[in-house]
Amino acid sequence: MTDLAAAGAALLGGSVRLSHPLGGGDLSELVLITLDDCREAVVKGGPAPRTEAAMLQAIAAAGAPAPAVLAVSDEVLVLERLRENGTLGRAGASLGGALRTLHATVGRRYGWDRDYAFGRVAIENGESDDWPVFWAERRLLAHVDHLPPDLTRRVNRLAATLPDRLPHSPPASLLHGDLWSGNVVASGDAVTGLIDPACYHGHAEVDLAMLTLFGNPGRAFFEAYGPLEPGHGERRPIYQLWPALVHFRLFGAGYRRMAEGLLEAAGA
Numbered sequence: 010m011t012d013l014a015a016a017g018a019a020l021l022g023g024s025v026r027l028s029h030p031l032g033g034g035d036l037s038e039l040v041l042i043t044l045d046d047c048r049e050a051v052v053k054g055g056p057a058p059r060t061e062a063a064m065l066q067a068i069a070a071a072g073a074p075a076p077a078v079l080a081v082s083d084e085v086l087v088l089e090r091l092r093e094n095g096t097l098g099r100a101g102a103s104l105g106g107a108l109r110t111l112h113a114t115v116g117r118r119y120g121w122d123r124d125y126a127f128g129r130v131a132i133e134n135g136e137s138d139d140w141p142v143f144w145a146e147r148r149l150l151a152h153v154d155h156l157p158p159d160l161t162r163r164v165n166r167l168a169a170t171l172p173d174r175l176p177h178s179p180p181a182s183l184l185h186g187d188l189w190s191g192n193v194v195a196s197g198d199a200v201t202g203l204i205d206p207a208c209y210h211g212h213a214e215v216d217l218a219m220l221t222l223f224g225n226p227g228r229a230f231f232e233a234y235g236p237l238e239p240g241h242g243e244r245r246p247i248y249q250l251w252p253a254l255v256h257f258r259l260f261g262a263g264y265r266r267m268a269e270g271l272l273e274a275a276g277a
Contacts, residue, residue: 014040017052017087020080041090050079051088058086060125064186064208071114071183073107076194076202091204092196100195101226105233107200108216112182116210119143119181125207127187130258134209140179141171143211148251155258160268164254167247167277175244181210187252188216189223214241218248246274 014028023044031039037055044050055061058081065088068075077089097104120136120143133151137143145168153161185192186207194202217237220226231237250271257264 011038011040013038013052013054013085014042016082016085017042017050017080018044020082020085020087021048021050023048049090051076051090053086053088054084055086056126058082058084060123061206062086064206065204067114067183067208068111068185068203068206071111073111074200074202075206076204091194091202093194093201094196097190097193097195097224098227099198100193100200101228101230102233103195103198103200104193104226105230105235107203108185108188109234111185111203112180112213112216114183116181116183119209119211120147121209127207127255128259130255132186132207132209138178140177140212141175144175144247144251145169145171149254152254152258156254157265160265160272163272163277164250167250167272167275170277171247174247176212179212182213184209184211184213184216186216188219190220190226212248214238214244215248215251217241218245219252221245222249222252246271250275 011028014025017040018025021044023046025042026045027043028040031041031051037053040052042050042052062078062081065075065078069077076091078086079089080087118136118138119140121134124134125132131151133147135147137147149164149168153164156164185203186209187205188203192203192205193200194204214237250268253264253268253271257268
């Protein structure tokens with residue numbers, strides 16, 4: 010039994026009978042525990058459990074599926090174990106409806122009430138009333154001190170064009186913030202939970218761009234989500250560049266070509 014399993018069990022007021030590690034946690038440790046009274050839960054470590062708990066609760070409050078927060082401390086997050094025996098291919102329509110519901114919740118400003126992080130890469134969420142400024146300053150220029158000089162120059166050039174390329178004030182939709190297939194849990198043809206969020210309020214196309222960066226959710230997803238805004242194809246590489254830069258910083262040079270390709274697609 011690991012210290013993480015014991016900490017999760019203590020928060021639930023029980024004792025661990027069984028525990029085993031779960032895959033999928035690139036940046037945080039995950040363990041499934043079964044208590045002596047047969048309750049099950051997923052226990053997650055990480056630097057900001059209370060912030061993640063608030064994000065999951067915001068997703069659930071919007072009416073989208075998310076695991077229930079069973080307990081949380083400054084070190085540990087304890088979550089409901091979700092049903093998981095499906096694939097995104099079968100649950101595309103369910104995901105489209107869930108994301109449409111999530112994005113219908115709109116905030117007053119772009120950003121979030123606190124910063125977050127992917128591992129050692131900070132996510133700056135300071136709020137703004139100007140969407141192109143938010144995307145330029147909080148999502149692109151925030152990386153330039155950590156990039157090779159040639160990429161820095163190209164990111165700077167792209168950021169300078171955003172007032173003419175992104176809508177000034179789209180609805181400040183509630184975003185998952187790290188939406189890829191690995192953060193969607195499905196059972197059969199239904200999505201049972203959106204997990205590992207990095208929430209903030211912003212242009213809904215950001216989640217769609219991330220979801221299509223590493224795959225295609227399929228026709229049923231887009232039919233269920235609804236019509237996309239004119240010009241979404243031109244904006245997609247601008248929005249996909251942020252996760253590409255994050256991956257480059259976290260996982261190394263293997264993602265440089267992705268970032269360069271997106272800069273080229275965005276005309277930078």
